[in-house]
Amino acid sequence: MYKPLNMIDAVKQLLKPQSVSGRFSYAFIGVVTLILFIYAGTEIFIDNSKINKNLEQKIMRALQLSKISLPTPLWNLDNHIVDDFIEALFLDESMVFAEVIWGDQVISKRVREDYTHVEFSSLRESSLFISMFSDILYEGNKVGTVRLVMSREMVKKELINTILQTVCLMVLIIIAVTITSLIITKKYITSPLLKLKESSSLIAKGNLDTFIDKSGNDEIGVLAQQFDKMRESVKSLFLEVSEKKLEIEKYSRTLEQKVDQRTRELAQSVEELQALGEVSRVVSSTLDLNMVLTNIIHHAVQLSDTKGGIIFEFEESEQVFVPKINYGLSDTITKKIKRSILRLGDKTAIGQAGQLKVPVQISDLADELEHPLPYIREDGFSALLAVPLMRQDRLIGGLVVMRKYVGNFSDRTVDLLQTFAAQSALAIYNAQLFKQIEEKSSQLELADKHKSEFLANMSHELRTPLNAILGYTELIIDKIYGDVPEKIEKTLVRLEKNGRHLLNLINDVLDISKIEAGRLTLSLDDYSLGELVSTVLVSVEGLAAEKGLKLSAIVDKDLPIGRADQQRIAQILVNLLGNAIKFTDEGEVVVEVGTRNGFFLISILDTGLGLSVEDKQIIFKEFCQVDGSSTRERGGTGLGLSIAKKIVEMHGGSIWVESRPEGGAIFSFSIPIRVDHQVES
Amino acid sequence: MGKLILVVEDQEDNRIILRDLLTNSGFEVAEAVNGIDGVRMAEELLPDLILMDIQLPGIDGYEATRQIKANAILSSIPIIVVTSYALSGDDKKAYNAGCDDYVAKPFSPRKLLEKVRNFLN
Numbered sequence: 033m034y035k036p037l038n039m040i041d042a043v044k045q046l047l048k049p050q051s052v053s054g055r056f057s058y059a060f061i062g063v064v065t066l067i068l069f070i071y072a073g074t075e076i077f078i079d080n081s082k083i084n085k086n087l088e089q090k091i092m093r094a095l096q097l098s099k100i101s102l103p104t105p106l107w108n109l110d111n112h113i114v115d116d117f118i119e120a121l122f123l124d125e126s127m128v129f130a131e132v133i134w135g136d137q138v139i140s141k142r143v144r145e146d147y148t149h150v151e152f153s154s155l156r157e158s159s160l161f162i163s164m165f166s167d168i169l170y171e172g173n174k175v176g177t178v179r180l181v182m183s184r185e186m187v188k189k190e191l192i193n194t195i196l197q198t199v200c201l202m203v204l205i206i207i208a209v210t211i212t213s214l215i216i217t218k219k220y221i222t223s224p225l226l227k228l229k230e231s232s233s234l235i236a237k238g239n240l241d242t243f244i245d246k247s248g249n250d251e252i253g254v255l256a257q258q259f260d261k262m263r264e265s266v267k268s269l270f271l272e273v274s275e276k277k278l279e280i281e282k283y284s285r286t287l288e289q290k291v292d293q294r295t296r297e298l299a300q301s302v303e304e305l306q307a308l309g310e311v312s313r314v315v316s317s318t319l320d321l322n323m324v325l326t327n328i329i330h331h332a333v334q335l336s337d338t339k340g341g342i343i344f345e346f347e348e349s350e351q352v353f354v355p356k357i358n359y360g361l362s363d364t365i366t367k368k369i370k371r372s373i374l375r376l377g378d379k380t381a382i383g384q385a386g387q388l389k390v391p392v393q394i395s396d397l398a399d400e401l402e403h404p405l406p407y408i409r410e411d412g413f414s415a416l417l418a419v420p421l422m423r424q425d426r427l428i429g430g431l432v433v434m435r436k437y438v439g440n441f442s443d444r445t446v447d448l449l450q451t452f453a454a455q456s457a458l459a460i461y462n463a464q465l466f467k468q469i470e471e472k473s474s475q476l477e478l479a480d481k482h483k484s485e486f487l488a489n490m491s492h493e494l495r496t497p498l499n500a501i502l503g504y505t506e507l508i509i510d511k512i513y514g515d516v517p518e519k520i521e522k523t524l525v526r527l528e529k530n531g532r533h534l535l536n537l538i539n540d541v542l543d544i545s546k547i548e549a550g551r552l553t554l555s556l557d558d559y560s561l562g563e564l565v566s567t568v569l570v571s572v573e574g575l576a577a578e579k580g581l582k583l584s585a586i587v588d589k590d591l592p593i594g595r596a597d598q599q600r601i602a603q604i605l606v607n608l609l610g611n612a613i614k615f616t617d618e619g620e621v622v623v624e625v626g627t628r629n630g631f632f633l634i635s636i637l638d639t640g641l642g643l644s645v646e647d648k649q650i651i652f653k654e655f656c657q658v659d660g661s662s663t664r665e666r667g668g669t670g671l672g673l674s675i676a677k678k679i680v681e682m683h684g685g686s687i688w689v690e691s692r693p694e695g696g697a698i699f700s701f702s703i704p705i706r707v708d709h710q711v712e713s
Numbered sequence: 714m715g716k717l718i719l720v721v722e723d724q725e726d727n728r729i730i731l732r733d734l735l736t737n738s739g740f741e742v743a744e745a746v747n748g749i750d751g752v753r754m755a756e757e758l759l760p761d762l763i764l765m766d767i768q769l770p771g772i773d774g775y776e777a778t779r780q781i782k783a784n785a786i787l788s789s790i791p792i793i794v795v796t797s798y799a800l801s802g803d804d805k806k807a808y809n810a811g812c813d814d815y816v817a818k819p820f821s822p823r824k825l826l827e828k829v830r831n832f833l834n
Contacts, residue, residue, distance in 0.1 A: 500726030
């Protein structure tokens with residue numbers, strides 16, 4: 033703030049050596065003082081000599097006057113006149129001693145009162161006095177001597193006065209000069225400078241509109257003008273910068289707001305995406321419709337900032353909406369909604385949404401006095417949004433969310449709800465589809481089972497007459513009914529062979545049918561695999577011998593006692609050995625039996641035709657043999673391996689085939705050493 | 714007099730085959746067509762051997778076998794069960810019922826005859 037300068041401040045200012053005006057004043061005053069002192073000294077010196085000279089002149093004049101005036105009275109001895117004359121001489125204040133003597137006789141003498149005690153002789157010697165004497169002559173005759181002493185004291189006094197005056201004058205002048213200089217410095221230097229300083233500090237503080245007094249035409253004025261120009265340019269620069277700063281601030285604020293908004297949006301989106309992700313996951317991971325819909329309505333209500341929601345399924349045949357799941361509703365309302373009949377196209381939001389196939393909202397239920405479900409307001413709901421559940425233009429249901437305050441639902445909420453609606457539609461559609469598929473598949477399963485049952489029963493029924501045929505044939509061949517001609521006997525043997533083939537076919541079909549109908553149960557019991565293998569070998573060694581094949585078994589010693597359906601295992605062994613013998617024309621068939629990792633491992637090696645890669649892939653399928661011709665040539669139903677595979681699997685084991693590098697095949701199967709329960713296929 | 718064999722069988726063809734086979738081999742054959750008759754005839758005739766079918770009207774072969782074996786007088790009579798192509802576990806059921814041997818259909822008459830002779834000699 034600008035403070036008016038008073039003198040004290042000015043003096044203080046002056047005493048500060050730093051201040052420009054102070055330095056200036058000191059210099060100025062110093063110069064003036066010096067000049068004054070020189071002047072005073074000179075003046076005093078001149079005065080002094082002038083006064084001395086004056087005194088000398090005065091005493092000379094008094095002496096001269098005495099010489100002129102006194103001869104006559106002295107001559108005439110007129111002492112009075114002499115006295116008067118001396119008296120007159122004392123009119124001069126400097127005169128302190130005057131006497132006129134004649135020889136030793138003092139004719140007239142006068143001493144100024146203060147000097148009565150002083151002798152002329154002593155006065156003469158003092159530098160304080162000036163003395164003169166002269167003889168008074170009358171026509172050439174000495175008539176007396178006049179002696180005069182004048183005090184220099186008067187001169188001194190005068191001088192002191194002069195000095196005092198000079199000093200006073202000087203002091204006055206110095207004071208005047210000082211004041212003047214102060215005023216001048218203050219007015220023309222300090223004040224403008226201070227103002228400038230004040231202004232500059234104000235400017236420095238940021239007040240760029242500070243007034244700068246630039247009235248002076250001197251350097252300070254110029255400086256002020258320049259400074260003002262500087263201020264102006266700084267101001268304009270500052271304004272520019274301020275504008276830019278404002279712009280930047282505004283921009284950054286906008287940016288900040290945008291970032292904020294975007295962050296919020298992103299957070300919301302992330303939340304929505306997470307919710308949708310979870311919903312999608314639930315939709316795709318379970319077919320439990322209630323669970324899916326509960327999840328959907330839960331998220332839909334949460335993300336749409338509502339308090340309650342219902343998902344309806346549309347009953348196409350009745351054209352009504354049936355509530356499937358609800359969230360956030362009281363039991364009373366839930367019951368009331370379940371009792372209400374919501375038809376497509378009625379005045380409810382869902383009825384309309386379903387009819388128009390677009391989202392329908394009621395922003396204030398209080399305005400909809402004729403709303404068919406007035407009790408919704410009992411739970412405090414004020415607004416609702418209904419979105420139809422559509423699946424490929426087909427109405428599947430509806431999703432309704434309810435809010436406890438009035439107002440429109442934002443587009444965003446509507447969009448979000450539509451996404452949830454799509455998920456709900458998908459879930460309901462999936463569930464419906466799944467239900468259909470499940471029904472179909474159980475029908476199919478039943479049909480399949482019926483088929484298998486039929487085959488099983490049919491095979492059994494087919495076998496009864498066949499048994500009779502085979503029985504009679506054997507009886508005839510055995511000549512129970514008497515002799516048979518040789519030709520007929522041969523035919524009968526072929527008849528029996530074909531009959532047995534047919535029987536085997538029927539038996540295999542029966543096996544497969546029973547397995548597939550789930551009617552085959554394993555009869556699990558302890559057994560010795562070694563003994564089982566021996567028994568089976570005995571039963572097939574005839575076949576091998578017929579073809580001239582070597583049949584052998586390599587059985588590990590100390591095989592543990594196993595547990596399985598040994599009849600079925602025997603059946604597999606017979607089948608595999610039969611096949612090996614059937615498809616081997618020369619060489620050998622070997623059975624290897626051992627254990628590995630808790631399993632029995634049984635392999636049948638032959639030196640037969642072997643198998644191609646394609647064969648290996650299909651060989652365990654039903655009704656399949658390597659090729660049709662060999663089937664016919666070598667017999668067999670093509671079911672044996674398929675049955676073997678199923679039986680092995682029912683034991684919890686596996687069966688496979690490998691080719692031997694030297695030709696031939698290895699059929700192997702493994703079954704757990706101890707089978708405790710049957711594995712359901 | 715040849716040994717008496719009781720054939721319990723509802724199937725006529727099977728009865729004929731067994732009758733022809735056994736009579737031709739010098740056995741006497743009595744026939745029952747259901748389980749109840751089978752048990753009754755066993756009690757009445759005290760046969761030397763019984764061939765028992767499983768699938769019978771009335772009481773089945775298992776039950777009939779059990780009843781015969783439960784009778785102290787009859788329990789020593791060997792019973793050979795003749796079943797249709799075995800459902801797994803049939804043999805066990807048959808042995809549990811108390812039969813002495815088990816022949817699965819289709820039986821070879823020759824092999825059946827062999828078994829019968831083994832029991833009766």
